[in-house]
Amino acid sequence: MTLVVVGSVALDSVETPAHGKRDDVLGGSAVFFSYTASFFTSVRLSGVIGEDWPPQHLQMLKARSIDTTGLQVIQGGKSFRWSGRYLANMNDRETLSLDLNVMAQFDPVLPEHYRQCKFLFLANGATEIQLRVIEQCPAAELIVADTMDHWIINDRENVLKLLKRIDGLVLNDSEAKLLTGEENLVRAGRAVLKLGPRFVVVKKGEHGAMFFSGEESCVLPAYPTCHVVDPTGAGDCFAGGMMGYLAEQGNYEPKTLKQALAYGTVVASFCVEDFSLDRLKQIDRAAIESRMADYRQMLTF
Amino acid sequence: MTLVVVGSVALDSVETPAHGKRDDVLGGSAVFFSYTASFFTSVRLSGVIGEDWPPQHLQMLKARSIDTTGLQVIQGGKSFRWSGRYLANMNDRETLSLDLNVMAQFDPVLPEHYRQCKFLFLANGATEIQLRVIEQCPAAELIVADTMDHWIINDRENVLKLLKRIDGLVLNDSEAKLLTGEENLVRAGRAVLKLGPRFVVVKKGEHGAMFFSGEESCVLPAYPTCHVVDPTGAGDCFAGGMMGYLAEQGNYEPKTLKQALAYGTVVASFCVEDFSLDRLKQIDRAAIESRMADYRQMLTF
Numbered sequence: 001m002t003l004v005v006v007g008s009v010a011l012d013s014v015e016t017p018a019h020g021k022r023d024d025v026l027g028g029s030a031v032f033f034s035y036t037a038s039f040f041t042s043v044r045l046s047g048v049i050g051e052d053w054p055p056q057h058l059q060m061l062k063a064r065s066i067d068t069t070g071l072q073v074i075q076g077g078k079s080f081r082w083s084g085r086y087l088a089n090m091n092d093r094e095t096l097s098l099d100l101n102v103m104a105q106f107d108p109v110l111p112e113h114y115r116q117c118k119f120l121f122l123a124n125g126a127t128e129i130q131l132r133v134i135e136q137c138p139a140a141e142l143i144v145a146d147t148m149d150h151w152i153i154n155d156r157e158n159v160l161k162l163l164k165r166i167d168g169l170v171l172n173d174s175e176a177k178l179l180t181g182e183e184n185l186v187r188a189g190r191a192v193l194k195l196g197p198r199f200v201v202v203k204k205g206e207h208g209a210m211f212f213s214g215e216e217s218c219v220l221p222a223y224p225t226c227h228v229v230d231p232t233g234a235g236d237c238f239a240g241g242m243m244g245y246l247a248e249q250g251n252y253e254p255k256t257l258k259q260a261l262a263y264g265t266v267v268a269s270f271c272v273e274d275f276s277l278d279r280l281k282q283i284d285r286a287a288i289e290s291r292m293a294d295y296r297q298m299l300t301f
Numbered sequence: 302m303t304l305v306v307v308g309s310v311a312l313d314s315v316e317t318p319a320h321g322k323r324d325d326v327l328g329g330s331a332v333f334f335s336y337t338a339s340f341f342t343s344v345r346l347s348g349v350i351g352e353d354w355p356p357q358h359l360q361m362l363k364a365r366s367i368d369t370t371g372l373q374v375i376q377g378g379k380s381f382r383w384s385g386r387y388l389a390n391m392n393d394r395e396t397l398s399l400d401l402n403v404m405a406q407f408d409p410v411l412p413e414h415y416r417q418c419k420f421l422f423l424a425n426g427a428t429e430i431q432l433r434v435i436e437q438c439p440a441a442e443l444i445v446a447d448t449m450d451h452w453i454i455n456d457r458e459n460v461l462k463l464l465k466r467i468d469g470l471v472l473n474d475s476e477a478k479l480l481t482g483e484e485n486l487v488r489a490g491r492a493v494l495k496l497g498p499r500f501v502v503v504k505k506g507e508h509g510a511m512f513f514s515g516e517e518s519c520v521l522p523a524y525p526t527c528h529v530v531d532p533t534g535a536g537d538c539f540a541g542g543m544m545g546y547l548a549e550q551g552n553y554e555p556k557t558l559k560q561a562l563a564y565g566t567v568v569a570s571f572c573v574e575d576f577s578l579d580r581l582k583q584i585d586r587a588a589i590e591s592r593m594a595d596y597r598q599m600l601t602f
Contacts (some may be wrong), residue, residue, distance in 0.1 A: 017484075028307035088484050122411035184319075185388050206486075208522060218599040219522040223511060226487035258602040276525075298519040299600040301559040 002042055004114050004246040005240075007027050007146075008103060009047035013083035014275060019229045025276035027056050028080065029077060029123035029146070030234035035277050036163065036267045037121075037244030038064045039285050044069035044114050046133075048106045050077035060073025069111045072133045073267070077102040091205050113204050118142065118236050119247040121239060122166075127151045127158040134165050142252050144168035144243060146235075152179050161194035167177055167252070170201045170239050185210055186217060199257065201242070204286045215254045220261055223269035223295050230275045233270045237280070239266035241288075266291050302547040303343055306334045306541075307434050308424025308447075309404060310348035310372065313533060314384035315576060318391070320530045327358050330447070334387035334533035336578050337568045338422075338545030339365045340586050345415050347371035347434075349407045351378035360529035372576035378403040391529050392506050411437045413533050417441065420548040422540060423467075424564035428452045428459040435466050443553050447536070452463065453480050464497035468553075471502045471540050474511075486511055487518060500558065502543070504536050514564055516555045520560055520578045524596050531576045535569045538581070542568035542589075567592050570583060 007030030015021040034043045041045040051073065061068055064197035078101040086093045098123040100263040117286065122135050122145040133156055137143070141168045151159055152175060161181070163169065170194060171194040173185055185202055189212035192200040199213035206228075242264035249256045266288055308331030315338055316322040335344045345368040352374065362369055367459040379402040387394045410431065421438050423431040423446035431446055438444070444467045451474060460480070464470065470493060481492035486503055490513035493501040500514035507529075529555055543565035550557045567589055575578040 052448065090484065183391065184527055184529055186525045190527070207505065210525065216599075217525060219525050220600070221520040221522045224511065224518060224520050226485055226489045226491070228485055257602075262602050296602075298517075299521070301556075301563050301597075 001118045001244055001247045001250050002020050002044060002116075003037055003119040003121065004044045004046065004070075004110070004117040004137065005030050005037070005121045005123055006046040006070075006130075007033060007125055007236075008050050008080055009045075012276070013081070013087075013096075014230055014232055015083075015096075016230055017086060017088045019275075022230075022275045024081075027082065027233060027276060028123075028232075029097060029236045030135060032236035032271065032277070033123055033240035034066045035064060035109040035123060036240030036271070036282055037247070037290060038232055038238040039065075039095065039267065040241070040244030040263070041247040043067065043244070044070060046098060046108045046110055048072045048074060048080075048108075050074055050101045050102045051080040053079050065213065065247065070108065070114050072106075074102045074105075074107070083233070086231065089232060091199055093231075108133055114148070114194075115139070119243060120144070120299075121145065121243045123239070124148050126154045127162050130162055131158060131165065133145055140247065142167050145177065146170045146239060146240070148172070149175050150254070154289065157210040160195060163192070166197050168199045168201065169197045170203065170233070170235075171202045173202055176200075176202045186212075189217065201261065203238060205234075209238065211258070213254065213257070216258075218258065220265055220299075223266055223291065223298075225269050225273060228272050229279075231272045234271045234278075236267040237271040238264040240264075261297060262292065263288070266295055271274070302419045302432065302548045303345060303417075304422065304544055305345045305347065305371075305411070305418040305432075305438065306331050306338070306421040306424055307382055307409055307411075308422075308426055308537075310346075310350050311381045311383055313532055313577065314382070314397075315531050315532055316386040316397075318387060318389045318578075323435045323531075325382075326356045328383065328534060328577060330427075330537045332362070333537035334422060334424055334544070335362065335367045335583055336365060336438075337538040337541030337572070338548070339367055339567065341542070341545030341590060342548040343563070344368065345371060345407045345418065346544070347373060347411055347415065349373045349381075349403045349409075349588035351375055351380040351403045353431065353545070354380050362384065369397055371408070371415050372497075373407075375403040375406075385533070387532065392462075394532075399500045405443070407425075409434055414535040416440070421445070421543045421546060423447065424537060424540070425449050428456050428463050431463055432459060432466065434471060441546065443468050445471060445540070446537050447471045447540060448476065449473070450476050450479055463494060463537070464493070467498050469500045469502065470498045471504065471536075474503055474505045476505045487513075487560065490518065502562065504539060506532070506535075510539065510562060512559070514558070515557065517559075521566055521600075523566055524592065524599075526570050526574060529573050530580075535572045537593060538572040539565040539569040542564075563593065563596060564589070567596055
């Protein structure tokens with residue numbers, strides 16, 4: 001089934017402790033999400049870019065059969081830019097600069113064929129915008145959103161409204177604690193369920209992810225990789241793998257959801273092995289299935 | 302097969318952010334280890350206590366069929382005492398006081414029947430002492446040791462000597478990084494293997510444990526519990542469940558080792574649910590098997 005994602009499209013500059021730095025590489029939540037989801041299903045992307053956007057990035061996305069009709073180009077505008085630096089542990093990072101540019105006025109108007117989507121992912125972004133996108137997708141059967149500390153702190157009212165409109169929420173461990181006031185992640189996950197969504201995924205970075213629904217609570221470890229170059233986008237790739245697999249299967253039953261979490265985990269482990277989409281560009285579905293088999297084996301005893 | 306453990310026997314005082322404090326409760330690495338291992342096999346404990354040691358603790362251990370012949374009582378001496386305080390995240394703690402007392406002169410001379418053991422666990426303690434215990438156990442087939450940052454920093458030479466004499470090493474994530482200089486835990490684990498042991502377990506607290514051997518690398522998540530009261534001793538319980546299961550099975554083949562890791566994970570999850578051994582005292586092997594079945598189910602997709 002077709003999957004729509006609305007989120008950021010960016011040019012990232014990333015500094016790492018052991019693998020040098022890269023300037024103005026392709027990034028953004030909707031880009032990482034779309035690329036990984038496209039291993040599983042067809043994806044329609046909604047975002048905004050400036051006139052400075054390198055044309056090869058657009059061609060690359062189209063070559064993956066990612067529908068970019070919903071990618072607005074603002075004439076005379078500059079694209080969203082983020083730069084950050086990873087600390088030695090490769091799990092913590094500091095933002096060096098954030099230039100919203102065209103993202104500051106982003107108010108997506110989805111093309112007509114996007115509005116018929118059954119599966120919708122709202123990547124991290126202004127909660128008000130996420131709510132407005134939901135209004136445009138009356139046929140959506142499964143709506144999953146990401147959010148972050150900024151919105152939980154500064155727009156709590158809308159976040160609580162959003163939680164009543166979505167089926168699933170994806171957020172980081174620290175954000176789950178912030179949202180619920182619970183330090184224990186199992187309690188935090190269950191507390192989020194009481195706020196509305198039918199399921200919650202709590203991302204723990206290098207330590208994997210926890211899942212909570214009415215049917216089950218579980219935790220899956222990250223796939224261990226010895227070659228961590230740049231974790232930027234890993235959380236978005238996780239969501240892309242998860243939603244891509246669900247859309248491919250065309251259902252979101254408990255068993256499918258759990259398999260989707262495992263696929264999300266596996267594709268995210270590729271993402272961190274190089275800058276931007278570079279590692280993902282080297283793999284195909286067979287490589288994902290092969291690592292998935294390893295991952296299953298690792299968790300069998 | 303019989304399992305011998307050498308380590309600390311202590312009276313702990315623990316402060317927690319949400320569940321109050323307890324003074325002078327039963328603790329120590331060899332105590333947590335023995336108690337959990339005794340769910341699986343018969344255990345012989347070696348340690349040292351002072352004249353102030355509460356007799357009911359000794360009776361309780363004996364009632365679990367834990368052999369305490371090797372528990373030295375120093376007349377006129379005071380028992381080892383530790384006190385600490387957990388931070389809000391329940392994963393980090395600060396030591397408030399540490400009174401070595403009789404532990405300062407601990408130089409175990411194992412009883413003759415201990416020396417025939419096939420399975421030996423050297424709980425965290427002075428590396429020099431750990432080396433001397435190994436000399437006393439010429440029949441040991443499987444020797445596993447724990448260590449900590451203090452010895453890695455201040456007695457590196459002996460730690461490196463120890464690594465050449467043992468089959469398995471158990472240590473925390475931060476200690477694995479300290480020992481090897483590797484920030485990535487997969488690299489750190491593999492680097493430890495090069496220093497001698499046939500397998501390494503890297504404990505990650507609430508995030509589970511990683512395992513490395515010539516045959517495989519894997520990571521298992523902690524069993525998620527919503528009721529974390531006091532994590533003291535969880536790492537020792539993990540080791541006790543792991544070694545207890547191995548001794549029960551009488552082998553340490555790759556498949557058995559991995560099952561042992563899962564048992565260690567499950568018993569450790571009980572330990573944190575109350576102070577001292579209080580939660581462990583409420584359970585039996587059937588409760589362990591029941592949670593083990595849940596854990597297996599959680600990791601099946």
